[in-house]
Amino acid sequence: MADDASDNAHEKPTQLFTLKKWNAVAVWNWDVECDTCAICRVQVMDACLRCQADNKQDECVVVWGECNHSFHNCCMALWVEQNNRCPLCQKAWVIQGTGK
Amino acid sequence: MSTPARRRLMRDFKKIQDDPPTGVSGAPEDQNIMVWNALIFGPENTPFEDGTFKLKIEFTEEYPNKPPSVKFVSNMFHPNVYADGGICLDILQNRWSPTYDVSSILTSIQSLLDEPNPNSPANNQAAQLYTDNRREYEKKVCKVVEESWTNAYTKS
Numbered sequence: 001m002a003d004d005a006s007d008n009a010h011e012k013p014t015q016l017f018t019l020k021k022w023n024a025v026a027v028w029n030w031d032v033e034c035d036t037c038a039i040c041r042v043q044v045m046d047a048c049l050r051c052q053a054d055n056k057q058d059e060c061v062v063v064w065g066e067c068n069h070s071f072h073n074c075c076m077a078l079w080v081e082q083n084n085r086c087p088l089c090q091k092a093w094v095i096q097g098t099g100k
Numbered sequence: 101m102s103t104p105a106r107r108r109l110m111r112d113f114k115k116i117q118d119d120p121p122t123g124v125s126g127a128p129e130d131q132n133i134m135v136w137n138a139l140i141f142g143p144e145n146t147p148f149e150d151g152t153f154k155l156k157i158e159f160t161e162e163y164p165n166k167p168p169s170v171k172f173v174s175n176m177f178h179p180n181v182y183a184d185g186g187i188c189l190d191i192l193q194n195r196w197s198p199t200y201d202v203s204s205i206l207t208s209i210q211s212l213l214d215e216p217n218p219n220s221p222a223n224n225q226a227a228q229l230y231t232d233n234r235r236e237y238e239k240k241v242c243k244v245v246e247e248s249w250t251n252a253y254t255k256s
Contacts, residue, residue: 049108079165088199
């Protein structure tokens with residue numbers, strides 16, 4: 001094939017390189033307004049103060065509401081027991097999702 | 101013993117030191133982080149200007165889900181401050197939010213000084229004078245401002 005390449009312009013061009021390895025790298029972050037839990041003041045990515053003390057780091061998840069404010073799920077669970085409003089915007093608290 | 105409330109108060113303390121709000125200061129007692137002593141300077145261009153008012157803040161283990169009890173230790177003459185120093189302020193009662201901290205509590209009380217709510221009086225005389233006789237009101241305020249400079253008149 002290499003011999004004919006120069007003569008036949010309409011032929012497919014010679015393969016210039018081969019992709020041997022592909023390392024995809026992705027970064028992610030919570031798409032939320034606040035990265036610190038306004039209740040316990042620890043980053044939502046880390047376990048809340050209560051779970052850190054109880055050694056339950058793995059169970060501590062993030063919760064975010066329809067208002068897009070996010071907190072630690074356990075911090076928020078204690079608060080909504082007495083007032084079912086977002087502590088930041090005072091809107092009725094409706095959970096949009098939880099996750100880690 | 102470290103509890104969530106105490107750890108949160110440690111964070112509050114760090115915040116008030118790293119990023120001190122204007123005209124207020126506060127620190128926990130040496131042996132007990134659940135009790136804080138605070139100072140509020142009367143806002144400029146108000147009758148409370150130059151006052152240095154002492155307060156005591158007491159937290160429970162339910163903080164920040166429950167508000168602390170905040171009282172003026174210095175004598176105060178204000179429509180929303182009771183005779184015992186207790187403060188009638190919505191954010192310390194039914195409008196409390198667990199996102200508040202010591203800095204925001206003290207800043208709110210400082211702005212309450214010049215923005216009283218005469219509709220929910222804790223001190224009837226102060227509320228009435230504030231509405232009907234501002235000159236006399238300011239004279240009484242001036243007196244507590246002067247008293248605040250010494251410990252002699254403060255309740256312990």
